[in-house]
Amino acid sequence: xxxxxxxxxxxxxxxxxxxxxxxxxxxxxxxxxxxxxxxxxxxxxxxxxxxxxxxxxxxxxxxxxxxxxxxxxxxxxxxxxxxxxxxxxxx
Amino acid sequence: xxxxxxxxxxxxxxxxxxxxxxxxxxxxxxxxxxxxxxxxxxxxxxxxxxxxxxxxxxxxxxxxxxxxxxxxxxxxxxxxxxxxxxxxxxxxxxxxxxxxxxxxxxxxxxxxxxxxxxxxxxxxxxxxxxxxxxxxxxxxxxxxxxxxxxxxxxxxxxxxxxxxxxxxxxxxxxxxxxxxxxxxxxxxxxxxxxxx
Numbered sequence: 001x002x003x004x005x006x007x008x009x010x011x012x013x014x015x016x017x018x019x020x021x022x023x024x025x026x027x028x029x030x031x032x033x034x035x036x037x038x039x040x041x042x043x044x045x046x047x048x049x050x051x052x053x054x055x056x057x058x059x060x061x062x063x064x065x066x067x068x069x070x071x072x073x074x075x076x077x078x079x080x081x082x083x084x085x086x087x088x089x090x091x
Numbered sequence: 092x093x094x095x096x097x098x099x100x101x102x103x104x105x106x107x108x109x110x111x112x113x114x115x116x117x118x119x120x121x122x123x124x125x126x127x128x129x130x131x132x133x134x135x136x137x138x139x140x141x142x143x144x145x146x147x148x149x150x151x152x153x154x155x156x157x158x159x160x161x162x163x164x165x166x167x168x169x170x171x172x173x174x175x176x177x178x179x180x181x182x183x184x185x186x187x188x189x190x191x192x193x194x195x196x197x198x199x200x201x202x203x204x205x206x207x208x209x210x211x212x213x214x215x216x217x218x219x220x221x222x223x224x225x226x227x228x229x230x231x232x233x234x235x236x237x238x239x240x241x242x243x244x245x246x247x248x249x250x251x252x253x254x255x256x257x258x259x260x261x262x263x264x265x266x267x268x269x270x271x272x273x274x275x276x277x278x279x280x281x282x283x284x285x286x287x
Contacts (some may be wrong), residue, residue, distance in 0.1 A: 003244050006237065007266070015273065018222070022239055027129035027143065035121060035147050039154050041114045081186035 112157050120165055121150060127166070127240070128173050134235040135223060141184075145176045152176075167250045170232075178228060197263035218276065225272040230265035237262055 008019045036042025127147055132142040147170045153160065160168045223231055232251065235241045244262065248255040 003237075004262070004266075006241070008238060009271075014277075015270075018215050018219045018273075019238055021212050021219055022134060025130050025133050027126060027146065028139075029161065030148060031143055032121060032125050034143070035125065036118070038147050039117060039121070039150060041118050041121075088282050 117150075117154055117157060119168070120153060124169050125150075126168060128169050130240070131170060131235065134223065134239055135174065135228070135231065136181050136220065137177055141180055142247050145173070145180055149173050161268050167252055170250050171252070174232060176229065193212050221270060222272040222276060226265060226268050230261055230268055233258055233261040234265035234269060 007088045008023070009016075011019070033042055123147065129142055129146045130144045132149075133139065137145055149169055152172050153165075153169060156168075223235070226234060231249060236247045236250065237244065242250070244255055244258045247262075248258045251258065253261075
């Protein structure tokens with residue numbers, strides 16, 4: 001079965017212009033890390049409390065790491081951690 | 092909280108999945124299909140914020156049902172999950188618009204940018220989204236996979252789990268509906284300087 005030509009290549013000028021406007025869509029760079037964290041398979045885990053913070057530090061291989069996030073409660077109002085977060089060493 | 096983020100429950104966004112049965116497979120799934128799923132969610136009508144959250148939701152479903160996903164059918168599983176998630180989020184959007192929209196608020200069709208403004212890529216994108224919104228979900232899915240994702244009808248058939256003839260038929264109908272929506276748009280915005 002032969003496929004028709006795509007409108008992006010063989011449509012009218014307007015059709016091509018409209019469709020090409022969607023071809024450079026791409027997720028933000030941090031999304032994969034965020035989803036990895038949510039799935040518990042990333043290098044940075046997310047969580048709302050001490051236990052998950054400790055788990056995240058353990059995953060990093062350094063139990064002294066304590067994660068903080070600038071985003072906590074900022075724009076999403078949720079407790080998601082792991083994107084754009086900073087970290088510091090505990091005393 | 093943005094409206095888009097509010098569409099997914101706090102449970103979906105904040106929880107950490109139970110440990111996956113096969114973390115390596117899940118990691119590979121994510122690396123290979125994340126971009127495709129996010130793009131699909133966008134093209135199924137979700138704004139970027141909501142697409143981020145919905146992508147997370149799709150992979151959480153995949154994580155929970157990893158053992159049920161046949162090897163080689165991962166893309167199909169993820170896309171069909173994305174279809175359901177996008178449909179759910181869009182329904183919530185529609186309900187919110189019903190509540191928020193006052194009687195005096197003009198219809199979006201009346202405020203569509205003029206065709207001669209399509210030189211602006213962002214406006215072109217907005218127009219494209221409004222045209223795609225006119226397509227039924229099953230036709231829209233086939234249309235975006237073929238026209239934007241560049242998949243063949245054979246690949247689409249495997250992805251949506253439908254016979255190739257059905258995909259071809261839906262693609263014809265989708266193109267017809269898209270062109271009709273475009274004609275309506277041009278009729279609304281016709282005038283001097285219209286791009287043809």
